[in-house]
Amino acid sequence: PEAITVQELANRMAEKGADLVKALFNMGMMVTVNQTIDQDTAELLVEDFGHRIQRVSESDVDIDTADDVDPEETLKDRAPVVTIMGHVDHGKTSLLDALRGTDVVRGESGGITQHIGAYQITTKNKQKLTFLDTPGHEAFTQMRARGANVTDIVILVVAADDGIMPQTIEAINHTKAAGVPMIVAINKCDKPEANPKKIRERLLEHEVIVEEMSGDVQDVEVSAKAGTGLDDLIDKIMLQAELLELKARPDRAAEGTVIEAQLDKGRGPVASVLITRGTLKRGDVFVVGTQSGKVRAMIDDKGKQVKEAGPSSPVEVLGLGGVPNAGDQLTVVENEQRAREVSEYRSEKAHSQRTAATPANFDAMFSNLK
Ligand code: GDP
Numbered sequence: 432p433e434a435i436t437v438q439e440l441a442n443r444m445a446e447k448g449a450d451l452v453k454a455l456f457n458m459g460m461m462v463t464v465n466q467t468i469d470q471d472t473a474e475l476l477v478e479d480f481g482h483r484i485q486r487v488s489e490s491d492v493d494i495d496t497a498d499d500v501d502p503e504e505t506l507k508d509r510a511p512v513v514t515i516m517g518h519v520d521h522g523k524t525s526l527l528d529a530l531r532g533t534d535v536v537r538g539e540s541g542g543i544t545q546h547i548g549a550y551q552i553t554t555k556n557k558q559k560l561t562f563l564d565t566p567g568h569e570a571f572t573q574m575r576a577r578g579a580n581v582t583d584i585v586i587l588v589v590a591a592d593d594g595i596m597p598q599t600i601e602a603i604n605h606t607k608a609a610g611v612p613m614i615v616a617i618n619k620c621d622k623p624e625a626n627p628k629k630i631r632e633r634l635l636e637h638e639v640i641v642e643e644m645s646g647d648v649q650d651v652e653v654s655a656k657a658g659t660g661l662d663d664l665i666d667k668i669m670l671q672a673e674l675l676e677l678k679a680r681p682d683r684a685a686e687g688t689v690i691e692a693q694l695d696k697g698r699g700p701v702a703s704v705l706i707t708r709g710t711l712k713r714g715d716v717f718v719v720g721t722q723s724g725k726v727r728a729m730i731d732d733k734g735k736q737v738k739e740a741g742p743s744s745p746v747e748v749l750g751l752g753g754v755p756n757a758g759d760q761l762t763v764v765e766n767e768q769r770a771r772e773v774s775e776y777r778s779e780k781a782h783s784q785r786t787a788a789t790p791a792n793f794d795a796m797f798s799n800l801k
């Protein structure tokens with residue numbers, strides 16, 4: 432907010448840009464409408480035109496959703512969002528593929544699955560589950576670092592023919608730190624050398640006490656390769672989800688979290704978004720991080736165009752002004768002017784935070800010399 436273009440100031444004052452240029456000329460300044468002026472000059476101009484200076488508070492120019500709590504009676508059950516973590520080669524990708532294969536909807540439509548960072552399956556019992564298909568703790572911690580806790584349940588994959596490895600331990604620690612419940616999937620149980628009992632015992636050393644060891648962490652023996660234990664795993668996820676009472680209000684302006692985003696050659700900026708509450712519809716105007724946009728099209732994980740997406744659905748969104756970051760929040764707003772205002776405010780803020788970092792560093796440098 433240190434500088435503003437003459438035109439932007441004119442817009443905010445509901446005056447003509449040319450009139451401001453004239454007034455500035457009378458003050459001894461030669462500027463065009465597209466040039467910027469500093470805050471002091473802007474204030475002089477505002478007063479010159481007989482307007483009052485109004486300092487806006489952050490809540491006027493940004494979105495504050497923290498106080499915007501949905502009433503209990505508007506909440507509906509939503510699908511759990513599940514992340515698979517574990518050591519490299521223990522079978523995360525294989526398990527994600529195997530679980531995807533159990534989707535009854537996909538089987539019917541025969542659609543081509545596409546990678547959008549997350550997918551949803553419908554079970555035989557018509558229950559829905561959402562999996563983040565960027566497995567590993569990287570996506571998980573990256574999201575959390577950005578204040579986005581999208582995961583409800585973690586599946587810890589441990590290969591029964593291997594053991595507790597460094598990334599297994601890392602995954603355990605991240606999951607505990609996030610306070611997210613864990614289900615242990617002991618994978619590769621089809622192998623003759625598989626020893627699930629040993630895995631359960633070894634987990635004790637990391638304070639993961641599975642049910643068979645009289646603890647409260649659910650565990651299940653699976654084989655992603657042979658497809659065994661998958662129904663059992665799904666049942667356990669649903670049981671855990673029930674305990675969590677996962678709910679969200681579907682009939683409201685949508686909010687979501689960016690799972691991944693990139694610039695697509697043909698389609699422009701695209702973002703995979705996991706809807707957290709409300710329903711995102713085609714034509715909705717939104718802010719996402721420092722970007723704004725309008726939903727031009729939405730594509731689900733089966734490659735199908737959809738008109739709307741509700742809580743816990745992953746969807747690819749087209750119609751963004753730029754590429755947002757993973758973990759950014761998407762919020763639907765009233766109109767394009769509001770979207771622009773918020774995204775501009777956030778961009779300016781991000782910019783001034785970047786530049787403001789310098790003086791502090793200088794201070795630190797000089798204090799070292801003293
Ligand atoms: P990730 O690194 O954790 O994603 O592991 P992958 O899914 O890429 O699997 C690593 C290797 O283990 C691959 O060669 C898989 O074919 C194999 N694998 C995965 N699951 C199983 C399983 O249940 N049984 C057997 N025998 N091999 C498996």
Ligand code: MG
Nearest residue numbers: 523524525566
């Ligand atoms: Mg993998």
